[in-house]
Amino acid sequence: MRKGKGGSGGSSQGASRELTDHVEAQRTWVACLRGAGLDAPDPDATGTIHLGDQSKRATRTRASLIGVPDDTPTPKG
Template sequence: MSARRRFGARTWLVGVAVAAVVGVAGCGGDGDSGGEVASAGGGKAGEGASKNASSELTGYVDAQRKWVECLRGAGLDAPDPDAQGKVDLGDQSKWKRDPKALKAQEKCADLSVPVPDSVEKAQQPELSKAEIRKNQKYAKCMQEHGAADFPDTDSGGHFRDVTWDSTSAGAKRAARQCASVIGVPTDAPSAQG
């Protein structure tokens, strides 16, 4: 196992990820949206990127539908994906303990595809100015206290998707030192890397 990990939208803050999952889990789609993505660019330069993102989203939603069909074929009651390809399977701990669910997941594993980067980036929440400042402060703190390779934030305040060594002594020291910046108690248990 590598001592390096990718630091992207999925892993930057456990609390934010949990809040995002809870926030979108109740969102449903009727599957009729056609998978279109709105483009904020509007001009010719943005049209190509928008079409590419739209085509990736459409492909992802189609792949999710095939995966759900497979799960249903294996006897599970899985809902249709929403317009963004998300499938709300409910209580994940139940899915990890249920032998029928485990067998269905194993059977359908080859149909499960990762979220394309463009789709994931488009789904990132817009951060407030205070959240952007907090993320910038956290990145600077981490870098100054031993995790020099910790990612900076992008213009939207999200941490850049880069590989950094989260298991080094410096990174662990920095995480303890900077925990309060993001609201994590300094005595909270740390993740094992």
């Protein structure tokens, strides 16, 4: 039996471990976002996080993070 890359499933086990590590890192990042008050979904099985269209929410979120009241007008441009 050969060892290393040519062995039985060595590279697929490595790839599987990398994916597992990536998904766990994404979960940690989402937990950090949630800790900052952002509403973020869990990552999918590949670690992708579908945030959707955040354009309207982003302005309000940035403002709330720096302590600007929600009724303060947002400058345009």
